[in-house]
Amino acid sequence: MHRIDLETLDLAADIMHDATNLAIAARRGLPPDAIVQKPDGSVVTAVDVALQIYILSELERAFGRIPVIAEEDHHSIGGKFAAEAHCRALLHEWGFDEGESEIARLLSVGQFDGRARDVEDVWVLDPIDGTQGFVDHQHWCPCLALLRKGEPVFASNGYPTLAGGVLLSAVAGEGCWSYPLDAGDEGEPARWSVASAPLGTGAAVRVVAPSRATDAQKDARRLVGEASGHPCTLVHADSQAKYGLVILGEADIAYSRRGGGPGNYIWDHAGAVLLAREAGAWVGDVDEGPIECGLGRRLVANSAVICAARGLGPTVARVLAERDRSENLPPPRRERA
Numbered sequence: 001m002h003r004i005d006l007e008t009l010d011l012a013a014d015i016m017h018d019a020t021n022l023a024i025a026a027r028r029g030l031p032p033d034a035i036v037q038k039p040d041g042s043v044v045t046a047v048d049v050a051l052q053i054y055i056l057s058e059l060e061r062a063f064g065r066i067p068v069i070a071e072e073d074h075h076s077i078g079g080k081f082a083a084e085a086h087c088r089a090l091l092h093e094w095g096f097d098e099g100e101s102e103i104a105r106l107l108s109v110g111q112f113d114g115r116a117r118d119v120e121d122v123w124v125l126d127p128i129d130g131t132q133g134f135v136d137h138q139h140w141c142p143c144l145a146l147l148r149k150g151e152p153v154f155a156s157n158g159y160p161t162l163a164g165g166v167l168l169s170a171v172a173g174e175g176c177w178s179y180p181l182d183a184g185d186e187g188e189p190a191r192w193s194v195a196s197a198p199l200g201t202g203a204a205v206r207v208v209a210p211s212r213a214t215d216a217q218k219d220a221r222r223l224v225g226e227a228s229g230h231p232c233t234l235v236h237a238d239s240q241a242k243y244g245l246v247i248l249g250e251a252d253i254a255y256s257r258r259g260g261g262p263g264n265y266i267w268d269h270a271g272a273v274l275l276a277r278e279a280g281a282w283v284g285d286v287d288e289g290p291i292e293c294g295l296g297r298r299l300v301a302n303s304a305v306i307c308a309a310r311g312l313g314p315t316v317a318r319v320l321a322e323r324d325r326s327e328n329l330p331p332p333r334r335e336r337a
């Protein structure tokens with residue numbers, strides 16, 4: 001099985017840097033009819049689909065063909081003619097002129113549905129995580145991870161709305177690096193570390209809540225924050241931007257619970273799990289165990305993805321574990337995975 005040389009992954013970070021900047025420009029000229037609903041009711045745009053095609057094409061050119069788990073497919077904007085036309089126009093503008101059969105192929109390659117744990121290398125791509133935020137001029141982020149035998153070994157997420165616009169990239173064991181999105185060849189990546197010192201007496205703990213959080217969701221997050229013994233303020237974001245806020249020091253705690261559902265999609269978490277860990281954040285589940293990214297398209301074994309700075313992780317895990325028990329939700333299932 002084809003195995004990517006980890007020393008060459010700067011190329012993948014370059015691709016994500018360019019792709020994020022292309023998406024920023026495309027956002028400025030996004031026509032209303034390029035924004036459509038998926039069959040599941042969620043919002044998607046021509047930019048999501050064009051960017052996935054562009055990124056996968058560039059990754060293939062740099063690294064050859066390996067299995068891919070990606071969010072978009074033929075159904076995303078298929079049959080929405082104005083959105084499809086805008087997608088083709090963007091691809092042409094970006095120098096992709098390979099024709100419809102190549103577009104169709106690239107839109108089908110992201111459907112790997114096996115266990116990444118059983119495969120050498122798998123890309124995990126969400127071309128735009130937080131499309132609703134992209135549409136609403138809130139947070140959004142192109143997110144790429146590489147799994148090796150199911151473990152994230154590389155990640156590169158573009159964060160146009162955080163820290164003035166940065167790309168965060170990490171290789172397992174080599175730290176997390178930030179790079180300004182508006183820098184050209186003269187820019188230098190800088191090692192990035194999460195704040196580890198405990199919060200000072202009386203300082204507020206900042207917990208990320210969804211952009212359109214219900215009162216119940218806000219109350220739940222305040223309880224998690226206040227369990228730290230500090231007053232709590234809420235910061236609002238969806239998508240992997242919530243973990244980006246913690247990594248970049250604009251929040252202290254972010255988490256996503258599974259609840260009673262089938263498990264979150266791995267493309268909403270995998271990259272940030274590695275970025276946060278490499279930056280020194282606490283990343284884990286309610287039992288303080290690891291996040292299992294190698295079991296398929298969803299995080300079927302995990303109850304939550306928790307990301308915390310300043311030593312707050314175990315407190316968050318304890319509070320969320322208590323809540324799962326009170327709601328009769330099962331514990332993490334990795335022993336049966």
Ligand SMILES: [Mg+2]
Pocket residue numbers: 048071126127128129130131
């Ligand atoms: Mg997406």
